[in-house]
């Protein structure tokens with residue numbers, strides 16, 4: 001798909017525009033190792049939007065060299081080959097073995113370079129999640145993580161994403177969570193805990209019941225991972241050791257815990273994402289609906305994804321990037337923002353919730369340079385051309 005559509009689009013445009021021939025035919029999508037994943041409605045919408053997006057890019061006359069053709073192609077985990085997945089996992093484990101940049105005297109819980117990213121999400125939690133920053137700050141945050149994997153750990157690919165709909169019915173048996181050595185899983189051991197009250201909703205709270213996990217992850221490449229920062233919040237706060245520091249920045253070595261949750265993933269079928277993208281005509285409403293519609297007791301796809309991972313630190317608002325699946329989930333959030341933008345690029349590329357001032361910035365301290373918020377809206381050419389990626 002997207003790949004093929006893109007190649008067609010590009011070759012069609014080349015006939016009229018007279019540029020050099022397409023050098024890189026795309027064949028990255030749907031390699032599917034025995035799992036047939038037909039295009040879902042969101043995939044189809046993405047494909048159908050590319051022509052509009054290409055026309056917009058052509059008209060924009062960007063001075064940087066990023067085009068749909070040269071852009072990095074972030075793939076869905078299930079579309080990657082097993083060796084590609086293993087290579088990605090190797091790079092994540094590598095980042096977890098490098099020394100941190102943050103000052104260990106001030107932040108004794110930071111054990112490695114990976115933890116710099118977790119720490120940033122904790123110290124900058126309100127900056128990252130304020131209404132105008134949620135989308136752009138997470139966009140640069142993921143990009144910086146991908147860059148660290150590539151530049152500091154020799155990873156040659158791009159950050160994968162998690163198409164929620166593919167695993168909605170049975171997450172634990174998917175190639176993402178199944179717990180084998182080429183997955184990002186597995187589940188935690190069974191823990192007896194009450195589940196998760198869906199946050200920020202009026203009583204009576206919708207309770208997400210505990211599923212089969214909640215304890216330490218016992219299989220897969222991250223079973224030996226040591227979590228150190230936090231917890232600051234989260235559903236397991238009363239079931240795991242407390243951080244020695246009130247701010248959560250102390251060293252609190254413990255296992256990675258998950259509760260891969262089927263109740264939460266029931267809100268992640270493609271129809272919910274499709275509805276989200278197609279029913280909100282302005283950016284404020286789009287973001288609001290993504291974060292949940294309390295009146296309808298709808299937690300939104302963003303929280304449903306976090307709760308599908310659950311556990312510690314995945315279920316903690318502050319420390320959630322400490323679970324390496326975080327980046328897949330927020331990759332999908334970034335992807336659907338992009339698909340939403342592409343529905344009407346003239347009017348949607350350069351808008352942000354609450355319309356922050358021109359001199360507004362995002363500063364991710366140890367993980368990315370300080371950057372103007374408005375430079376982060378365009379994944380093709382944003383940040384002076386440093387952003388140059390699409391999702392396939």
Ligand SMILES: *[C@@H]1O[C@H](CO)[C@@H](O)[C@H](O)[C@H]1NC(C)=O
Pocket residue numbers: 059060061
């Ligand atoms: C784009 O570039 C063309 C050719 O250089 C120029 O004629 C046109 O005015 C430019 N358009 C914009 C919107 O800058």
Ligand SMILES: *[C@@H]1O[C@H](CO)[C@@H](O)[C@H](O)[C@H]1NC(C)=O
Pocket residue numbers: 103104105106
């Ligand atoms: C780390 O923080 C401590 C305490 O604030 C300070 O004394 C030290 O100079 C810092 N180290 C570096 C390398 O900045």
Ligand SMILES: *[C@@H]1O[C@H](CO)[C@@H](O)[C@H](O)[C@H]1NC(C)=O
Pocket residue numbers: 033082174175178180181182183
């Ligand atoms: C892990 O699971 C994936 C997808 O289910 C499969 O392609 C792969 O062969 C499995 N690897 C092992 C070692 O079982």
Ligand SMILES: *[C@@H]1O[C@H](CO)[C@@H](O)[C@H](O)[C@H]1NC(C)=O
Pocket residue numbers: 220221222223224
């Ligand atoms: C976990 O640690 C044990 C003991 O050091 C080691 O034998 C095993 O290979 C490690 N497993 C993974 C997945 O890192």
Ligand SMILES: *[C@@H]1O[C@H](CO)[C@@H](O)[C@H](O)[C@H]1NC(C)=O
Pocket residue numbers: 269271272
């Ligand atoms: C979305 O799809 C799921 C799975 O097919 C179905 O159970 C659910 O009722 C659908 N919801 C809506 C609002 O269409």
Ligand SMILES: *[C@@H]1O[C@H](CO)[C@@H](O)[C@H](O)[C@H]1NC(C)=O
Pocket residue numbers: 363364365370
């Ligand atoms: C992180 O960035 C903020 C915003 O620019 C700044 O105020 C703060 O001093 C920075 N913190 C560190 C530890 O660099």
